[in-house]
Amino acid sequence: MSYEAPASDHGDHDSPYEGLFGGDSDHWAFGTDFDDPLAGIEAAIPDGADPRALAQYCLMLGDDALVLSHRLSQWCGRAPELELDIALANIALDLLGQARLLLARAASADPSVVPPLPGSSDGLPSPVPAEDALAFFRDDRAYRNAWLAEAPNGDFGQTVARILLFATARLALLERLRASRDAVLAAVAAKGVRELAYHRDFAARWFVTLAQGTEESRGRVTAGLAEVWRHHDELFRAHPVERELAGAGVAVDPADVAGEADAALATVLAASDLPWPRVPQAGQLGGRSGRDGAHTEALSPLLAEMQSVARAHPRGRW
Amino acid sequence: MPGKTVPEEAAPGKTVPEEAVPGKTVPGKTVPEETTVPEETQAAAPGDLQEHFEATIARGARIEPRDWMPDAYRATLVRQIAQHAHSEIIGMQPEGNWITRAPSLRRKAILLAKVQDEAGHGLYLYSACETLGASREELTSLLLAGRQKYSSIFNYPALSYADVGTIGWLVDGAAICNQVPLCRTSYGPYGRAMIRICKEESFHQRQGYELLMTMMRGTGEQRAMVQESVNRFWWPSLMMFGPPDADSPNSARSMAWGIKRNGNDELRQRFVDMTVPQAEALGVTLPDPGLRWNAERESYDFGEPDWSEFTAVLRGEGPCNAQRLAHRRRAHADGAWVREAALAFAGKTALATAGADHD
């Protein structure tokens, strides 16, 4: 009852892809030659950096990526065309990969950020890895993402506008973060820059396409942009943790990249023949916003869904 | 193809003007053969074409898009490949439903990548179908109108996270049994799409089995969840191979044409034989009291699936038939303005480029 792939009794007919890899067909479906983005990276906390601040900073960057990845994954099976379904999933997967590295870094910098797990009083160590404890057992008030990441998807136009704004700001930030004195953050940034350059390119092209497509698409993408633009300023407002770590050469002050990001956005708007949006910015909650753990109504239902299975089985293995 | 730098082999179907394909049946019109029969076959009478086609099949070579082929061969292929493509696309839903609830970040990444692959597989298969003159848009309309089928298995619900594992292990495992032989199907573009798909499917089956193995090492609740899931999916998985050969009237002709290479019953047996030891290694029971090793046949004997349930689901009376199609219709309708906008934008850009060329 052995079961093997059919013998190649028809020569070339059976392996049209053989030539792609010089006979090394393993390369494309079975390959193991990936880059571990953190291979050989020094994990020590850089001198002069407060580990607790570093952990908070990693949560800010990691939560942005995790929450937006989750939103984009909601498009899976619903995109306007198959090619777009695949593209949106690729962006979601890239961001999820960034989130995992950053949450793991947060936990290693300051283990006290990892929430204690319910039901672990039997003395056995928790089977839940730190990245998952942070993602699935942390309450909304402990999430540090910006509001732009948690806002609902809206239609495809609004989703494109959100990716454009998010990727433009994050790309500018990570480009500088590559020089961080924290070797892990620098490595994560170097990997992220390549990904975000692609995300921004995807979003910019689609933004211009929709803005210059039909009357309907122009109306929709303009409305979508106005919706997400309410969260523009928050992206460039520095939290004290960011300022402190920027001073130590570990983080980037987001205010420092605002000019660069806005210039890129202006290019896209000009190609779209659209004016710079003049929309009221979403106000803070008593001076607090996403970076402080204060959120919009959108986040807690998102987390309730995302965390439901993990929390139902706090001792589960997956 | 004088003047073309791309070999015919490499550029199937749609890069060639439609009317260049003789005898091609497009829904609603038949291209008259006498207009543009390719040079090498111009002098050949239909009888010779038929003989040439049969000889190609007989020596195990592939039929390619510009070859002459009987209308019934083309129609059978379009029906089978389209059904296969639709299955990939509809099949995104049961598991896709769990992406936002995946219980670890690693599982979330795996599941999203897997469902994304299914979109890719649908795309490859629609492309193979397009080389036969049926566009993705036409096929999508037929699916949404309920005039073409997809695999019945996707009309069953995914009710727990264990189902993500079971679908990978049993449903994708059954699909692999069906699909590996199709890599050698007689129609070139279909076989090539299947090669790519099978390479990716092996990741799907392994992630499913690995998830179940991990859950079996977890809590008692998790083990119960796995067993309950296997109980629900076992029989529908066996039905994925189609009705017994005796009740499958088109099977014989498909095999003669080399479209199908194995009978339904043979593939079903192969699936059972591979799955039983995997279930043992996993520590779950397959819900068939009749399942036992037959030393004489060197195969497992197993019970008969409930074929009345199979035909009911096929008729549209499965648990999720209406829901699956409604989801697909909504996504297609919601995306119409985006598809139109991209075409309008491309039209404007092309005009602007043409204008610039004249300056």
Place this chain on the structure above:
Amino acid sequence: MTEWPLYEVFVRGKRGLNHVHVGSLHASDDQMAIRNARDVYTRRNEGVSIWVVRSDAITASSPDEKDPLFAPSGDKVYRHPTFYEIPDNVPHM
């Protein structure tokens, strides 16, 4: 008619090899076709160069675009079947 035109995709898997036809996709124009090809056909580090062609025109991605086009899939280990540890005594996996 709202369907995007069909493109054929050619991928060069390694330097020194020919571009090989890997499949087709739909896109509204050449630029979208290149990007769709990257998303659809190179999710596993498969290519170092992509051509797309609609009818008799061929468009190739330039070598300069290699980084943003291909680097992102470098760490998607979960896509590869060998990433999953299955004990040797489990047959047929």
